[in-house]
Amino acid sequence: MTTTTAPASQQAAAFQRLRSHLAYLRLTAAAEALPGVLDAARDEHLPVLDALEKLLGIEADATAARKLASRLHFAALPAPWTLDDYDFSAQPGADEALIRELATLRFVGEAANVVLIGPPGVGKVVLAEPVRVVTCGFVAC
Structure with missing residues (x-):
């Protein structure tokens, strides 16, 4: 069985559509990380599921950080004590x-x-x- 790779123009168009979808869904961290994750997936021969997990993990971490920052902001703590x-x-x-x-x-x-x-x-x-x-x-x- 042979596999063929789509022409570069088709890959570029698919990449732009994927970034547009991520932006539309407001998955900004995933959209920003997409090029790096795709490059790492190609270089490390990662399966598609592993690359998706990595991309969504980046978004999940960013979402958790934003939620914590929001809670800290609305708590109106007087100083950032530890x-x-x-x-x-x-x-x-x-x-x-x-x-x-x-x-x-x-x-x-x-x-x-x-x-x-x-x-x-x-x-x-x-x-x-x-x-x-x-x-x-x-x-x-």
């Missing part, structure tokens, strides 16, 4: 292991509440903000 920004040595009463455990959001799955109590100026908000940032990427079932 737990690494907090100086645990300055507040010896803050249990670093416990705070890092809270950042795993395990308490959400257990339907538990968390309350930070302390006098003004000890860093309650500084500790709460990174946990809030992490929760912006959390989707409840």
Whole structure:
């Protein structure tokens, strides 16, 4: 059995149609990645399904990143704090292991509440903000 390759003009037209379809469907990351994915598929002799999986994986990752950015934007957090920004040595009463455990959001799955109590100026908000940032990427079932 012999296989023939379509002429370059037909391939170019098909490529443009595919990019148009991706743009129409608003799959912008996939549209931008298409040339690279097709080149890699050709160079690495990837099966069509593997190339499609790679292309759609790029789009899925971009969509997840956009959703997280949107959640962070609408959360209107006062500053982009992370737990690494907090100086645990300055507040010896803050249990670093416990705070890092809270950042795993395990308490959400257990339907538990968390309350930070302390006098003004000890860093309650500084500790709460990174946990809030992490929760912006959390989707409840």
